[in-house]
Amino acid sequence: MLKDISKIKFYNNILDTIGNTPLIKLNKINKGLKPLIFVKAEFFNPGGSVKDRIGVEIIADAEKTGRIKPGGTVVESTSGNTGMGLAIAAAVKGYKTVFTMPDKMSQEKVMNLRAFGAEVIVTPTAVPHESPESYTSVAKKRVEETPNSILADQYENPKNAEAHYKTTGPEIWEQTGGQIDYFICGIGTGGTISGTAKYLKEKNPRIKVIGVDIKGSILHEYFYTKKYSPVFKTYKVEGIGQDFIPGALDFSVVDEVIVSDDPESFHAARRMTREEGIFVGGSCGTAIAAGLKYCEKLSEHDVVVILLPDGGSRYVSKIYNDVWMKENGFLKPERVTMKYVLTDKSVDIPKLVVVEKTATVRKALELIKQYSISQLPVIEGNKCIGTVTESNLLSVVLNDSTKFDKAVEHSMEAPLPTIHMNEEMQSAVKYFAQKIPAVLVVDDTKPIGIVTRFDILDFMSH
Numbered sequence: 001m002l003k004d005i006s007k008i009k010f011y012n013n014i015l016d017t018i019g020n021t022p023l024i025k026l027n028k029i030n031k032g033l034k035p036l037i038f039v040k041a042e043f044f045n046p047g048g049s050v051k052d053r054i055g056v057e058i059i060a061d062a063e064k065t066g067r068i069k070p071g072g073t074v075v076e077s078t079s080g081n082t083g084m085g086l087a088i089a090a091a092v093k094g095y096k097t098v099f100t101m102p103d104k105m106s107q108e109k110v111m112n113l114r115a116f117g118a119e120v121i122v123t124p125t126a127v128p129h130e131s132p133e134s135y136t137s138v139a140k141k142r143v144e145e146t147p148n149s150i151l152a153d154q155y156e157n158p159k160n161a162e163a164h165y166k167t168t169g170p171e172i173w174e175q176t177g178g179q180i181d182y183f184i185c186g187i188g189t190g191g192t193i194s195g196t197a198k199y200l201k202e203k204n205p206r207i208k209v210i211g212v213d214i215k216g217s218i219l220h221e222y223f224y225t226k227k228y229s230p231v232f233k234t235y236k237v238e239g240i241g242q243d244f245i246p247g248a249l250d251f252s253v254v255d256e257v258i259v260s261d262d263p264e265s266f267h268a269a270r271r272m273t274r275e276e277g278i279f280v281g282g283s284c285g286t287a288i289a290a291g292l293k294y295c296e297k298l299s300e301h302d303v304v305v306i307l308l309p310d311g312g313s314r315y316v317s318k319i320y321n322d323v324w325m326k327e328n329g330f331l332k333p334e335r336v337t338m339k340y341v342l343t344d345k346s347v348d349i350p351k352l353v354v355v356e357k358t359a360t361v362r363k364a365l366e367l368i369k370q371y372s373i374s375q376l377p378v379i380e381g382n383k384c385i386g387t388v389t390e391s392n393l394l395s396v397v398l399n400d401s402t403k404f405d406k407a408v409e410h411s412m413e414a415p416l417p418t419i420h421m422n423e424e425m426q427s428a429v430k431y432f433a434q435k436i437p438a439v440l441v442v443d444d445t446k447p448i449g450i451v452t453r454f455d456i457l458d459f460m461s462h
């Protein structure tokens with residue numbers, strides 16, 4: 001007997017399961033904040049991220065406009081999630097996939113794409129967007145060389161934001177019963193925020209849309225100044241931030257841009273997982289860290305939705321791996337060594353500024369001034385043989401101005417105590433108790449840095 005299919009509850013294929021992700025209330029990590037805060041959990045999508053929504057939309061459009069024919073190839077530069085969204089749609093529709101990915105992306109993401117049979121080309125992270133080696137340039141070249149292929153082009157493709165205009169925006173509007181006041185969302189290509197915000201603002205122009213950027217990216221600066229300084233820093237959070245302004249990003253529907261950094265993002269992600277039981281990725285941490293700070297000024301009448309782009313399982317070798325967190329300075333090791341304290345020091349001044357014993361007093365004073373430091377080790381070869389301080393040099397030259405151009409070795413004081421880099425921080429503390437202002441950290445006998453009393457206090461305070 002033929003069965004009655006109308007009684008079976010099913011989806012026609014995996015693509016039909018994309019979207020309609022849940023809205024979940026935060027209950028713990030928002031303690032003390034007044035508004036009702038919900039997260040839109042995009043890791044419920046079958047490919048585990050918000051990007052499933054755009055994969056299917058972009059491929060459907062390429063088919064409709066005849067840009068891809070059966071058996072064709074979909075190429076994309078991706079931080080991993082768009083690749084997954086495209087790979088799912090390509091599998092269902094029978095296309096090949098080629099993805100280029102920056103080398104900072106997690107191994108899990110590369111392996112996930114290869115699981116779908118995709119070809120993955122890993123490119124260097126620390127190159128400018130326009131360099132021929134960048135992941136976007138390599139993808140473009142591949143399309144030129146491959147017949148019947150398309151570049152999904154999430155950065156410029158209007159279908160990226162349109163997917164969110166058609167799905168994410170209406171879902172949030174429906175799920176909040178039209179009561180949303182603030183939408184907080186990270187910006188990568190800008191597709192999610194632009195499409196969702198456009199829909200929400202059409203429904204209610206008073207809804208405020210807050211973009212989240214990551215320290216080291218240009219988006220925050222560009223939003224407020226319409227200019228940006230070149231950036232040479234890379235950050236570890238994946239999927240958000242930019243070194244250029246993508247065409248998919250429409251800042252006209254964004255009201256404010258707020259920022260967080262790597263450590264705050266990763267700690268917020270871990271807290272979401274451990275306190276709320278919501279297993280999230282790094283860029284969710286950025287949105288939560290910056291978003292919760294933003295909520296401090298909101299009232300009990302406000303309804304806030306924070307979008308969570310992906311889940312934590314693709315970051316278990318990074319954010320959720322204490323070894324990786326410690327190696328990258330995001331978690332303090334149980335045993336704090338002098339090397340660790342040194343690594344943690346502000347990046348604004350070099351870890352070690354020294355002066356040769358034959359250099360002049362004038363030169364030593366210049367170095368002290370240039371780097372705003374209090375003491376300067378005097379070295380002979382690799383060995384520290386004394387110290388000069390601003391006050392001791394000033395009293396020397398005030399007594400006898402000819403000393404300005406004499407070798408510093410004749411005006412130095414005793415060398416700073418040395419501590420091996422693998423010794424614990426406590427060994428420095430005992431010197432500071434004796435009013436010695438700083439210690440020299442050595443690798444065997446070679447000086448590698450100075451740690452001052454202030455550095456230890458600064459380290460302990462955070």
Ligand SMILES: Cc1ncc(COP(=O)(O)O)c(C=O)c1O
Pocket residue numbers: 049051079080081082186187188189190191192193238239240281283284309310
């Ligand atoms: C993990 C993650 N978070 C956030 C985003 C940002 O979304 P959008 O590109 O729509 O701005 C992405 C985009 O790739 C992502 O992969």
